[in-house]
Amino acid sequence: MVQKKTFGSFVAKGIIWIIVIAMTLSCLLPLINMVAISLSSSNAVASNQVGLLPVDFTVTTYQKLLNDSQFWASFWISVKRVILGTAINMFFAITMAYPLSKSKFRFPAREIYIKVIIFAMLFSGGIIPLFMVVSKLNLVDTIWALVLPGAVPVFNVILLINFFKGVPDSLDEAARIDGASTLTILTKVYLPVSLPALATIALFSIVYHWNDYFSGLLYMNKASLYPLQTYIQQLTVDITQITDTEQLKQLATMSNRAFNATKIVVSTIPLLVIYPFLQKYFVSGIVIGAVKE
Amino acid sequence: MKKKWMKVTSLVAAAAMTVISMTACNNEKSFMDGMSDEEKTAWETAMNDPYGKYPELVTYTTGYNLTNQGSDVLAGTPYENDTPENNAYTRYLKEVLNVQNENAFEAISGPDYNQKVSTAIASGNIPDIMHVADYETLVDLVESDLIADLTDVYNNLACDTVKEAYASYGEENNPLNTVTFDGKIMAIPKTQLSDGQDFLWLRKDWLDKLGLEEPSTLEEMENVLKAFIEQDPDGNGQNDTIGLVVHSDVYGDYPNNTFAIDNVFTAMNAYPNIWVTDDSGKAVYGSVQPEMKEPLTLLSNWYKDGIIDKEFATRTTDDIVGLISTGKCGAFIGPWWAPFNQAQTSTYATDDAEWVNVSCPVGTDGKINAISTKSYAGFVVVRKDFEHPELAMKIVNVNSEYSKQDKSEAAAEVKENQTLAYFNWPLYCEVQPGNNAELMTQNVKAVMNGEKDVSELTTEEQSYYESVVRYQEAEAAGQKADAADYSQYTARIPAMTKMIEEPANFLVPSFFETTDSMGSRWASLEKMEMETILKIITGEQDISSFDSFVEQWNKSGGEKITEEVNEMIK
Numbered sequence: 001m002v003q004k005k006t007f008g009s010f011v012a013k014g015i016i017w018i019i020v021i022a023m024t025l026s027c028l029l030p031l032i033n034m035v036a037i038s039l040s041s042s043n044a045v046a047s048n049q050v051g052l053l054p055v056d057f058t059v060t061t062y063q064k065l066l067n068d069s070q071f072w073a074s075f076w077i078s079v080k081r082v083i084l085g086t087a088i089n090m091f092f093a094i095t096m097a098y099p100l101s102k103s104k105f106r107f108p109a110r111e112i113y114i115k116v117i118i119f120a121m122l123f124s125g126g127i128i129p130l131f132m133v134v135s136k137l138n139l140v141d142t143i144w145a146l147v148l149p150g151a152v153p154v155f156n157v158i159l160l161i162n163f164f165k166g167v168p169d170s171l172d173e174a175a176r177i178d179g180a181s182t183l184t185i186l187t188k189v190y191l192p193v194s195l196p197a198l199a200t201i202a203l204f205s206i207v208y209h210w211n212d213y214f215s216g217l218l219y220m221n222k223a224s225l226y227p228l229q230t231y232i233q234q235l236t237v238d239i240t241q242i243t244d245t246e247q248l249k250q251l252a253t254m255s256n257r258a259f260n261a262t263k264i265v266v267s268t269i270p271l272l273v274i275y276p277f278l279q280k281y282f283v284s285g286i287v288i289g290a291v292k293e
Numbered sequence: 294m295k296k297k298w299m300k301v302t303s304l305v306a307a308a309a310m311t312v313i314s315m316t317a318c319n320n321e322k323s324f325m326d327g328m329s330d331e332e333k334t335a336w337e338t339a340m341n342d343p344y345g346k347y348p349e350l351v352t353y354t355t356g357y358n359l360t361n362q363g364s365d366v367l368a369g370t371p372y373e374n375d376t377p378e379n380n381a382y383t384r385y386l387k388e389v390l391n392v393q394n395e396n397a398f399e400a401i402s403g404p405d406y407n408q409k410v411s412t413a414i415a416s417g418n419i420p421d422i423m424h425v426a427d428y429e430t431l432v433d434l435v436e437s438d439l440i441a442d443l444t445d446v447y448n449n450l451a452c453d454t455v456k457e458a459y460a461s462y463g464e465e466n467n468p469l470n471t472v473t474f475d476g477k478i479m480a481i482p483k484t485q486l487s488d489g490q491d492f493l494w495l496r497k498d499w500l501d502k503l504g505l506e507e508p509s510t511l512e513e514m515e516n517v518l519k520a521f522i523e524q525d526p527d528g529n530g531q532n533d534t535i536g537l538v539v540h541s542d543v544y545g546d547y548p549n550n551t552f553a554i555d556n557v558f559t560a561m562n563a564y565p566n567i568w569v570t571d572d573s574g575k576a577v578y579g580s581v582q583p584e585m586k587e588p589l590t591l592l593s594n595w596y597k598d599g600i601i602d603k604e605f606a607t608r609t610t611d612d613i614v615g616l617i618s619t620g621k622c623g624a625f626i627g628p629w630w631a632p633f634n635q636a637q638t639s640t641y642a643t644d645d646a647e648w649v650n651v652s653c654p655v656g657t658d659g660k661i662n663a664i665s666t667k668s669y670a671g672f673v674v675v676r677k678d679f680e681h682p683e684l685a686m687k688i689v690n691v692n693s694e695y696s697k698q699d700k701s702e703a704a705a706e707v708k709e710n711q712t713l714a715y716f717n718w719p720l721y722c723e724v725q726p727g728n729n730a731e732l733m734t735q736n737v738k739a740v741m742n743g744e745k746d747v748s749e750l751t752t753e754e755q756s757y758y759e760s761v762v763r764y765q766e767a768e769a770a771g772q773k774a775d776a777a778d779y780s781q782y783t784a785r786i787p788a789m790t791k792m793i794e795e796p797a798n799f800l801v802p803s804f805f806e807t808t809d810s811m812g813s814r815w816a817s818l819e820k821m822e823m824e825t826i827l828k829i830i831t832g833e834q835d836i837s838s839f840d841s842f843v844e845q846w847n848k849s850g851g852e853k854i855t856e857e858v859n860e861m862i863k
Contacts, residue, residue, distance in 0.1 A: 063366075
């Protein structure tokens with residue numbers, strides 16, 4: 001079918017392009033600016049001269065970062081958290097979503113479970129009760145405090161339920177006739193056809209665990225146990241009130257913005273690296289052709 | 294009524310104290326069970342001496358304040374393996390008092406630390422000794438009966454420096470008043486340095502180039518700012534300079550808010566953002582008083598003429614620092630420590646800028662009208678039933694007095710760590726007289742003039758003196774001094790001298806804390822206020838809209854809060 005190139009469609013296309021480009025730039029420019037700051041001299045940064053290109057190009061902040069032992073300690077904690085947290089999230093999301101994707105004739109209590117998890121998604125006890133539960137379970141100051149409170153990612157579960165629902169029932173029946181157990185059906189039939197969805201929720205989990213700074217602040221009582229984003233967040237807090245001469249001294253030795261930008265840039269690299277590897281799973285239409293109606 | 298009650302209770306407390314001190318010798322604590330008499334005496338001597346060293350190591354749990362420098366400042370120093378439980382300060386305390394902290398939590402001082410305190414209180418598990426930052430938390434702790442009465446501890450053990458420092462704030466403003474509940478001292482207050490007045494900071498090199506005098510009145514200030522805009526002070530042939538940079542909050546948090554222009558308001562007797570006592574003795578909110586109209590009219594004219602930065606409402610502090618650093622602006626309002634700001638250090642290094650602080654704009658009597666800060670900046674509290682409540686006082690003593698006179702090697706380590714500024718003293722409570730910064734400058738100057746010997750200075754003063762010497766040596770050799778030395782010198786010597794020699798009128802706000810209704814209403818009232826102020830200054834609204842704002846403000850809860858404030862200060 002050949003589309004007629006009217007003036008109207010030309011304009012519409014132009015507008016779409018402008019919007020898409022504007023959105024791309026609004027995501028990309030701050031990132032480029034941060035990279036430029038990290039590669040500029042601290043004087044140039046302080047005087048706000050740095051835009052999209054580095055001024056007085058230097059890599060001293062990167063060299064300095066290699067010596068910052070707390071940065072790498074926190075980096076390692078974050079890596080452990082992502083691996084552990086994502087594995088736990090995926091396990092619970094899959095094992096929960098599969099039964100819940102079945103109709104209520106095969107799984108009568110389904111509606112109750114759905115209601116409970118949705119309720120828990122919308123309402124929570126608040127920070128203090130959450131903290132008290134975690135601290136009474138003796139999880140504070142351990143890596144488990146960072147991964148267990150969010151072990152069941154409700155939003156991801158719902159995504160996965162809907163994806164599993166889209167898998168034709170005939171696939172399930174065919175496997176069952178061939179003598180497959182429920183577990184085999186889940187692992188050999190459902191998971192392979194759900195790779196795009198699994199990649200998506202894995203990415204969500206990774207990004208969540210990598211970027212979350214608040215639970216580190218809440219559950220870690222020792223600064224040496226902070227995950228990376230908590231550590232970085234701490235560097236960007238401002239001193240608002242000068243109450244004693246000690247704080248005046250701090251002002252004099254204020255960590256410079258260029259160095260903090262370097263830390264931010266380095267902390268985003270792992271995510272940028274992971275993304276392309278997951279992208280190859282974002283292909284659709286795997287079930288097409290599996291069933292003949 | 295309340296006062297009378299307090300008198301009665303303080304009498305009772307005083308009587309009780311006499312009884313306690315009489316029985317002090319027999320006051321055995323449970324941890325002394327099974328000790329020989331000799332050991333008991335050793336413990337008691339240590340416990341009743343302001344600097345007594347305990348016979349055995351005493352471990353206490355605490356909350357630890359860190360600074361947001363990032364531990365990387367320690368890299369390459371002898372301290373890179375230090376931890377919040379083992380650093381110069383804790384090692385020093387261990388040596389002097391034989392005490393060791395075990396941190397129940399650590400956090401950057403400020404909101405993060407405060408949140409840790411609230412979670413600790415909520416979970417009913419507070420550390421033995423900790424610093425709490427705000428008054429509401431202290432009241433909470435007192436009301437829920439979680440903290441120990443420190444009256445005896447204070448009376449027996451507070452060192453002279455601490456006692457004199459509290460007294461220096463005057464009877465009305467004494468920090469101890471704040472922590473006294475029913476005649477009992479429930480906490481050791483940390484003192485807030487009197488921050489002094491804000492100044493107009495100007496580029497002296499620009500003034501000289503344009504042949505201008507240092508301004509003093511509002512009118513003179515206007516002329517200087519006009520000249521800074523029109524006469525091309527940076528000499529680049531372009532009309533690209535800005536008059537006065539202004540913080541987007543305009544005023545408030547005096548004088549901590551560098552770039553805020555409270556002084557312009559106070560010069561005309563308007564005191565925005567604080568509670569002031571009116572002629573009838575009632576507390577009223579300064580921002581809604583008719584005195585505000587005059588400075589607002591002036592500022593909107595200045596805005597129209599471009600004397601204040603046209604884009605001030607949307608600029609962040611970083612933007613302002615950028616404007617000054619690039620030499621686009623040579624005037625701002627800020628406190629005596631403004632030379633620590635990167636705006637000054639970078640122009641000093643790259644642009645040969647010479648900054649001076651000027652007492653301007655002044656009120657009708659030729660002095661700056663300034664606002665007093667509160668006398669306390671946090672409190673040290675001790676968990677009820679903790680065996681060594683005196684430990685808190687002893688650490689504060691060491692922090693505020695002993696360590697400053699100690700010239701031993703261990704103290705030198707503490708001094709070195711102060712400039713590194715990653716760790717803090719445990720308890721985070723230094724008690725010093727309100728004018729401590731002035732006193733230190735006077736001592737350092739006495740050494741510079743040869744009236745005193747370096748060895749007579751405290752360790753802290755010595756480090757400033759060293760900075761000053763390094764600065765002067767660099768300048769004499771025609772070089773640029775290190776930024777930190779420049780800041781120390783400029784802030785502590787010329788700027789502070791001006792603060793001492795040109796005193797300001799200080800107004801003490803009638804109320805510092807918050808009331809019940811403020812929790813739900815204050816944020817929206819402040820937003821309304823700031824929107825109106827910005828609109829009037831930028832000319833979007835006429836000055837006549839100020840009256841309807843005041844009416845609206847009162848109706849939306851302002852009136853109720855004013856009543857509550859008056860109730861609380863009665």
